[in-house]
Amino acid sequence: MNAKTTTAAKKTPVKKAKAPRAEAAEEDGTRATILNVAIQEFSRHGLSGARIDTIAAETGANKGMIYYYFGGKEGLYVAALEESYRRFRRVESEFHLDDLPPVPALRTIVASTFDYHAQHPEFIRMVMTENINNGEYVRKIAELQQINRPAIALLDRLCKRGIAEGVFRSDLDPVDLHMSISALSFYNVSNQHTFSFIFGRDLTAPAVHSARRDSVVDMILRFVRAP
Amino acid sequence: MNAKTTTAAKKTPVKKAKAPRAEAAEEDGTRATILNVAIQEFSRHGLSGARIDTIAAETGANKGMIYYYFGGKEGLYVAALEESYRRFRRVESEFHLDDLPPVPALRTIVASTFDYHAQHPEFIRMVMTENINNGEYVRKIAELQQINRPAIALLDRLCKRGIAEGVFRSDLDPVDLHMSISALSFYNVSNQHTFSFIFGRDLTAPAVHSARRDSVVDMILRFVRAP
Amino acid sequence: MNAKTTTAAKKTPVKKAKAPRAEAAEEDGTRATILNVAIQEFSRHGLSGARIDTIAAETGANKGMIYYYFGGKEGLYVAALEESYRRFRRVESEFHLDDLPPVPALRTIVASTFDYHAQHPEFIRMVMTENINNGEYVRKIAELQQINRPAIALLDRLCKRGIAEGVFRSDLDPVDLHMSISALSFYNVSNQHTFSFIFGRDLTAPAVHSARRDSVVDMILRFVRAP
Amino acid sequence: MNAKTTTAAKKTPVKKAKAPRAEAAEEDGTRATILNVAIQEFSRHGLSGARIDTIAAETGANKGMIYYYFGGKEGLYVAALEESYRRFRRVESEFHLDDLPPVPALRTIVASTFDYHAQHPEFIRMVMTENINNGEYVRKIAELQQINRPAIALLDRLCKRGIAEGVFRSDLDPVDLHMSISALSFYNVSNQHTFSFIFGRDLTAPAVHSARRDSVVDMILRFVRAP
DNA sequence: CATGAATGAGGCTTCATTCAT
């Protein structure tokens, strides 16, 4: 069900996930190269705008390899989407915030999340693309919930700690909080082109970026603070 | 040049904005019908995923009419994008908040904006699509800044009033505030498919929607409140 | 750029001159077949009148192959034009006139050139077509001057020899002479349809053809003869 | 049989040659304007390359007018072709050479013809185009032979006079002579683009033009001269 | 595994022509 569930599923044998691949995909090898190039291409142009030819050309490999490893365009897209999420969420497991008091810890999370979004536009664009696709392909990634769980878990622990210490409001919902942090971080990247043009404020300029980050951190902190 | 950035733009007359059309485009007539259908198609599938044939078929008109009125796919896309913005922003001019105190006024703005985003996913998707396109086409819409100005102006007046009355912090930036409101409203629509799947929370469910709206309103109000 | 001067030439690889083709193009293989058919089609209908679909159909190959090998209609046209010149000029290198006295040698050249034009209307028509195109495409053929050099070189040697022997006028210009021979040979083919109709003289009739050839040979010989 | 003999002759009523037009077409009025523009367009791009839209646009009139006056693209093309011939041949009737001795008279004819060709590339291009069309449309112009008769008649009288005076060879054929003069004059215009590029000699440069004219005049005179 | 060649469906666009007013 990985590749080729939608269109023209007639003849493809779909040898999925062949080759002794480790879970990490930044390894070398043809398969990994294709995946890296695919993430770039799909994030730049979306699913329909991406070109198999371009991916093959930039990979240096032959087009047949894409079909061999991923079964087709959609299979490759799903793999690229999954890998994007995987890389993006990997960072959260690297936070070690349990030694920090809740407020500085949250401050760190928000600021880091905000920055990390800006540093990974290809992930933001993959997610935008997938939402344009109505999430049709993301549903095929079985492990996706699991991949994203740590992000919520981290906030959950922090909320509990902050509430216990009396510095956070007691009615916080970690998912809701995660959503706010995500929204404020995501938008800055996802809408940067239209926003920049319309309001004449270049969101990638360092000063603008950090002012906005401060504002976002401030907003979140005011939101959670106990009355 | 607005339309026909691609091929053989030499001889095509591309009679843009023909026909005595009023600024409103919800009128009938072939041109208006095409535009309405195009907004649906582009917002559903993006620029590269949209199909001229589909638009023509659903319009009931001949495919050539698209070229007659809009010069080509890109010309039509730009027109659809502009019209989307125009319709979306039209609502703001209908707010009459000067009689309300600043806090209720802002509460109204945020809640309305949040709801209005949810009610107009085709606009959100157009903007997402255009950002996937790196804002390449939005730049061709000369009046866009002007179309969006009232949104800022409204907030600007409100901030000044709230600050004068001592109920808002004195360091508010209307554009920054607008951005936060937009981000929190936008994300709920733009990322609904991935978010729903990953966190198992259907953002379109009325209860979820209004809980989230309350949270967003709350967040904005806490943010602006004078200390 | 050779091929794809029109649309979206961004990503197209346009692998020109692929396949281990020898300089001769009358070989078989898809590429060669397309080229041969294209020469017929373009010479019959000109650039704008030629049909890619017709060429593909007569080739028996898939339409995509034309784009694969030649990048597009214009790329194919340029290749067909170049190949036409190449074939046409190949004959001159097969003359071995150095053993003949100047006058018979020139007589041979003129008569052969005249006949050769009549036997290769597709070349004449390609050249006409290209002149209708203002020579826009011929300029893209880097080797064209080189391809045509032998024709002048042959006449140059002959003129020098004739002058040295005192049988030719001393003020001959080989390029001018070439032009006269070409003009008189070319016109008979290029204008045959209009001329035939207007003056009721079928230039392809053997008797008419050879009478005209004699007249042309005579004209050139009288022109070069030493006083 | 003027317009619409070939394609899609289904429904067109073909109101040919309406409007009280004089034989001359340089008059003003919509019909004449269309014809003038059409000569330019067809001579520039050939029959298949010419665009009805372009002609209409440059005429300033509506496309329907072309159909009204000429029945369609082919009808207009035939009319443009006829008018081109008519204008081109008009000049010959203006020669008054009976007072000149045969040799100067012929010299005048050749030089004038040569120059006149260079001054009327649109005529040369119309004739090229029509030959690419295999003379399919020229046959529909009933008066064409008659239009071209004076050119031969002029030469015929001159040949007879020159022969009678003993200055011309006695075996001259006026049609053959006309053909030689035409060929040498025509080629300089018809093949100028390819020739210029290949041999690096700009045939439109005044010095090149007159040197070539001298050569052509010389060639014809040597050809006719009595032994 | 890897490659170059081939395929076919479908996409965007053009253009001569016609129609209603």
Added chain:
DNA sequence: CATGAATGAAGCCTCATTCAT
């Protein structure tokens, strides 16, 4: 006569996919 709008056929080109080697 004149116009703007409409039509439909056909044109060129792209692209995911497959195949033979």
